[in-house]
Amino acid sequence: MTLQPFAGVRPARTLMIQGTASDVGKSIITTALCRILVQDGLSVAPYKSQNMSLNSYVTPDGKEIGRAQGMQADACGIPATTDMNPILLKPTTDRASQVVVHGKPYRTMDAYSYRHEYLAEAGMIAREALDRLRLEHDIVVLEGAGSPAEINLKDRDIVNMRMAGWADAPVILVADIDRGGVFASIVGTMELLEPDERARVKGFLINKFRGDVALLQPGLDWLEQRTGKPVLGVIPHIDRLKLESEDSLSIQKLATAPHPNGELLDIAVIRFPRIANFTDIDPLIAEQDTSVRYVTRPEEFGTPDVVILPGSKNTAEDLLFVREMGLEPLLRAHQERGGWIAGICGGYQMLGQQLRDPNRIESDNESLPGLGFFPMETVFATDKKTERVSGQAVGWLLSNEQAANDSERTSFLIEGYEIHMGRTSFLLETEHPMTVGILRGTTEEPPHQEGARSTDGKVWGTYIHGIMHNDEFRRNWLNAIRVDKGLTPLAVELRFNLLRKAEFDRLADHVRQHINLQLVYKIMNPNEEADQ
Incomplete structure (x- = not known):
């Protein structure tokens, strides 16, 4: 099942990736889906309305956005723009961040001031950026932040369920089984959502799995029966993926082990x-x-x-x-x-x-x-x-x-x-x-x-x-x-940018093998006939 391109004819279809927590793999899953959809012949753009990260990316026109959205644009084969991440928060202390709006610093604000004085305007900026992307592409793949179940933040949310509503985007919820408690994290997240938000969630992805999926199957059956939502895939852990990480939580995982012989x-x-x-x-x-x-x-x-x-x-x-x-x-x-x-x-x-x-x-x-x-x-x-x-x-x-x-x-x-x-x-x-x-x-x-x-x-x-x-x-x-x-000098063997492009394809192939892609297409295209 595929979708027909229609960039510029009407607003793009949307799909949103949200997670049960930070560092569950939202950015990587979004990157994989972007690459898969591009491989399938569609014009695709990534989008994250508000990003908090110290790992940033400079667009071709010299603007600053989140590293993940820059990487996702590269996976889509298109130049990155600030519409893909119109609001970037760069923490300067534990309580304050530099607010970057469309790639340029706006001001440094503490969390309370940002939330109560600027967030409404930030939401309008984010919606306008998404509208522009939707007129230029067939599909916009949105990425959420943290968890949609942060009940203290939901009333002014511009990055998770409210953004999904503004974009009329079906949501796939990603959970990390590697950290434990995957069924509790999914069910707990769903329980804390409002009825209309739960309805927007169309399925789950269980990420970073290690082992025999047959042993997990009873839990998957229970989860589908308990929530009434399908498990769209169980994505095995992919070893040593050489793509950028945005979250500093994952820094230590990137380090290599010491070598005993001193070579x-x-x-x-x-x-x-x-x-x-x-x-x-x-x-x-x-x-x-x-x-x-x-x-x-x-x-x-x-x-x-x-x-x-x-x-x-x-x-x-x-x-x-x-x-x-x-x-x-x-x-x-x-x-x-x-x-x-x-x-x-x-x-x-x-x-x-x-x-x-x-x-x-x-x-x-x-x-x-x-x-x-x-x-x-x-x-x-x-x-x-x-x-x-x-x-x-x-x-x-x-x-x-x-x-x-x-x-x-x-x-x-x-x-x-x-x-x-x-x-x-x-x-x-x-x-x-x-x-x-x-x-x-x-x-x-x-x-x-x-x-x-x-x-x-x-x-x-x-x-x-x-x-x-x-x-x-x-x-x-x-x-x-x-x-x-x-030691003896070595010849240049690593061509890092070529390796990075190959890693996009390795990631896409890996996810494609373990996701019900036909159902994902149906989720993105619920009211139209799709080509077989």
């Missing part, structure tokens, strides 16, 4: 409380010769080959965390014994001498000393820089041998994106660190030098998210570390 490069990533755009690390996890682990405490630090300071939504507070946890002296000792350090965005800012925030943009700290690896300071501005960038980045090795000096080093074409409030400048021009690259962005800004590197090349930083997704650059850096460790 792998040991990469320690500092896990900040406000870690942002942690998908920068994904290509390193996928590499053949790396072991990646996340570190929060001194006893976890060990003796890594590399330490990465990743992005942060609150650089000052996360730097204080590094100090409070006792990680700063370990970083200095790591450098003194010849270890490698890389900082990305917020992590790069920390490598300087000073952080200044005169307008309290990111925190209450007007001034804070940095780690002091580079003679630079960062001042946090009131406007955010969000753009895609490309240019040349200087490498470390030349012809698989260490170059005699920096002028002999090879360079690589790179692409990435910048998202930051801070503006970094160097305090000592005569000691200006070696640059990582010459970049041109999507704006009219002229080419400029970007990033910093120590004389020996072992400490470097950049504002460019996605720099590790550049295969030749990444392999050249890893090979320099290998040579320093006495």
